[in-house]
Amino acid sequence: MKISVVITLKKDVLDPQGKVIHQTLDGMGFKDVIEVRQGKYFEIDTKETDIEKAKTKVEEMCKKLLANLVIENYKIIDPK
Amino acid sequence: MKSSVITFPGSNCDRDIDVALKKFGFKNKMVWHADAELPKSDLIVLPGGFSYGDYLRCGSMASKSKIMQSVINFANSGGMVMGICNGFQILVETGLVPGVLLRNKYLEFICKNVFVKINNKKNKFFGNVDNEVLEFHIAHNEGNFFCTKDQLKEIEDNEQIAINYCDKNGKIAEQFNPNGSVKNIAGIFNRKKNVLGMMPHPERMIDISLSGEDGSIFFNNLINNLK
Numbered sequence: 001m002k003i004s005v006v007i008t009l010k011k012d013v014l015d016p017q018g019k020v021i022h023q024t025l026d027g028m029g030f031k032d033v034i035e036v037r038q039g040k041y042f043e044i045d046t047k048e049t050d051i052e053k054a055k056t057k058v059e060e061m062c063k064k065l066l067a068n069l070v071i072e073n074y075k076i077i078d079p080k
Numbered sequence: 081m082k083s084s085v086i087t088f089p090g091s092n093c094d095r096d097i098d099v100a101l102k103k104f105g106f107k108n109k110m111v112w113h114a115d116a117e118l119p120k121s122d123l124i125v126l127p128g129g130f131s132y133g134d135y136l137r138c139g140s141m142a143s144k145s146k147i148m149q150s151v152i153n154f155a156n157s158g159g160m161v162m163g164i165c166n167g168f169q170i171l172v173e174t175g176l177v178p179g180v181l182l183r184n185k186y187l188e189f190i191c192k193n194v195f196v197k198i199n200n201k202k203n204k205f206f207g208n209v210d211n212e213v214l215e216f217h218i219a220h221n222e223g224n225f226f227c228t229k230d231q232l233k234e235i236e237d238n239e240q241i242a243i244n245y246c247d248k249n250g251k252i253a254e255q256f257n258p259n260g261s262v263k264n265i266a267g268i269f270n271r272k273k274n275v276l277g278m279m280p281h282p283e284r285m286i287d288i289s290l291s292g293e294d295g296s297i298f299f300n301n302l303i304n305n306l307k
Contacts, residue, residue, distance in 0.1 A: 012228075013182070013226065014182065014185065014224075014226070014260065016183055016184075016185055016186070016187050016260075017183065017187065020187060021237055032286065041085070065136070065140065065144065068140070068173070068180055069229070070179065070180045070226075070227065070228065071180050071226060
């Protein structure tokens with residue numbers, strides 16, 4: 001089963017890369033952009049067949065390694 | 081005095097700190113990250129470099145290394161631990177010191193000499209240093225110290241700020257902040273002040289023919305404080 005996780009920076013954390021991407025988009029003519037925040041995306045293929053158990057494990061992975069909760073939030077996406 | 085330097089895959093300042101520690105009288109041992117046990121030590125150093133290629137977040141993989149559980153236990157029982165540059169990033173990832181190190185504010189790798197003001201001398205790392213300001217070297221891409229407002233309050237209330245970026249006279253201001261760190265923080269302690277994480281490299285300033293001697297002041301003082 002594949003579980004996906006999206007990690008994003010918390011609201012108050014400065015994201016200089018997102019800022020530069022925003023400026024570049026602006027320079028390319030995408031004038032409607034209000035803000036860009038860069039994050040990370042993981043696909044975790046697990047042997048676990050029970051969705052809830054798999055999600056619980058992935059949540060533990062997020063807390064212990066994938067995200068740093070001082071600056072990042074994580075969101076686990078339900079497998080299709 | 082006995083010291084141990086942990087080498088992770090991708091560490092590249094481990095031999096520099098080895099040279100520095102030995103020069104000032106430490107009997108130093110190099111320890112591989114996959115070892116489980118630490119040799120008997122008065123000081124553990126996590127060196128600079130690019131452990132695990134800085135994958136995921138700088139220091140995050142190394143913080144889960146086998147040896148790190150022993151380092152955490154050593155620190156929690158009052159042992160002296162110092163993390164320099166990538167070693168500082170590893171320390172924040174273990175939670176031994178608060179905060180995180182983000183990408184530098186202006187997205188540049190910074191490699192230059194900086195001045196730092198010693199903020200707290202009531203500890204074995206900086207106690208008895210006569211100078212108020214030291215000149216060290218920095219070389220990093222992710223040295224932008226960040227913490228939440230609550231953490232900052234705790235850090236300040238417990239006098240955990242070790243050193244701040246400043247000018248040569250010790251003036252702390254935004255124009256002397258190379259990387260965007262909160263409050264110009266260049267190094268911090270844990271609550272008990274037996275763990276120090278700092279971005280500057282004192283081991284690069286131990287010979288006048290290299291770049292300076294202020295690292296010599298630091299190491300001379302450190303070994304005397306540990307005796």
